[in-house]
Amino acid sequence: MDYLGKEYKNEVEKHKFWINLKRAYDYFEATHKTLPVMYDEKGNYAF
Numbered sequence: 001m002d003y004l005g006k007e008y009k010n011e012v013e014k015h016k017f018w019i020n021l022k023r024a025y026d027y028f029e030a031t032h033k034t035l036p037v038m039y040d041e042k043g044n045y046a047f
Contacts, residue, residue, distance in 0.1 A: 020045050 008014050024035050024047045035047040 023047055 004018055005015065024037075024045070027033075027035055027047070038046045040046050
């Protein structure tokens with residue numbers, strides 16, 4: 001995330017997207033299970 005933050009420091013929407021995905025990535029790394037993938041009315045992933 002540090003690299004992405006530096007490379008795309010002015011792109012707030014990308015930061016929000018990556019942070020959202022990181023929650024699912026961290027869960028997978030800890031449990032080796034995938035979460036059900038859904039999305040909300042704004043198109044954001046909801047885990």
